[in-house]
């Protein structure tokens with residue numbers, strides 16, 4: 536029996552902001568054994584906003600304060616699939632800023648509820664492609680410009696996709712943490728891209744040290760095509776939220792992956808179902824794509840390598856989707872028997 540109390544360390548954070556980052560690396564036992572590689576997950580769901588996006592939110596806000604764009608009591612405006620908004624609202628509230636979040640109404644109810652709890656004013660818009668002027672990102676940009684004129688303390692557009700303060704968070708924190716936690720014994724890193732901040736930032740930190748960096752794309756998204764044949768073409772869809780980018784954002788500029796693969800929902804879902812059933816880790820859909828990508832990278836590299844991926848956000852954020860048998864059945868996706876049998880009664 537391990538001495539469990541050794542896991543505790545006495546440290547007082549002065550605010551929730553100081554609890555962002557320094558997340559553990561967790562060995563993913565089943566996929567490691569299956570591939571003969573060490574596949575490690577960076578537990579980003581352990582950030583206070585329960586996702587990888589807290590780091591980007593903190594860097595974006597810090598940058599906007601430093602440049603003078605964000606004044607005391609000012610408003611942060613963002614278009615987001617949810618997690619960036621949760622991070623921005625959390626950091627914003629703790630520093631006395633207001634937040635206005637524009638979100639496609641297709642995103643999970645749990646993320647919308649959490650945004651409101653984190654202090655955001657929510658604007659739900661119908662999902663539209665990026666080329667449409669009413670796409671949530673363009674909507675948020677226009678709203679920020681209007682609020683900059685009407686809000687007494689001004690407003691800024693966080694612009695996670697094209698604001699490279701996002702990537703910088705991963706250059707300065709996620710990448711170096713992975714290097715330190717593995718004592719430099721890391722051969723590969725792979726994850727999917729939303730804004731691309733995580734993958735391109737970790738690449739900027741770790742590729743110069745000889746670490747191969749891969750990109751895992753949900754099936755049908757555009758980046759796999761782009762990095763394999765130069766064509767930014769998307770066809771098909773995925774139930775995973777927050778990933779599947781259709782353009783080269785400013786955060787992705789200058790990034791060249793060493794490996795690219797596609798992961799289907801049918802491949803990604805059983806991975807996160809097993810992860811919960813056997814390893815007690817309850818994750819969201821994008822984590823399934825990331826781990827599926829890590830398995831493919833491990834198969835490509837061969838046994839004996841150490842590969843790190845991102846455990847992006849906690850599964851309770853998708854109780855009504857990935858963890859809901861009715862939703863999965865409706866999408867013709869596999870339903871694990873233990874989930875189909877829920878709700879479990881207390882005997």
Ligand code: PMP
Pocket residue numbers: 586587588616617618619727728729730731732733734776777778819821822847848
């Ligand atoms: N997974 C989830 C659940 C997300 O919300 C996001 C960000 N939208 C990502 C992965 C991708 O992170 P990034 O924006 O750094 O590419």
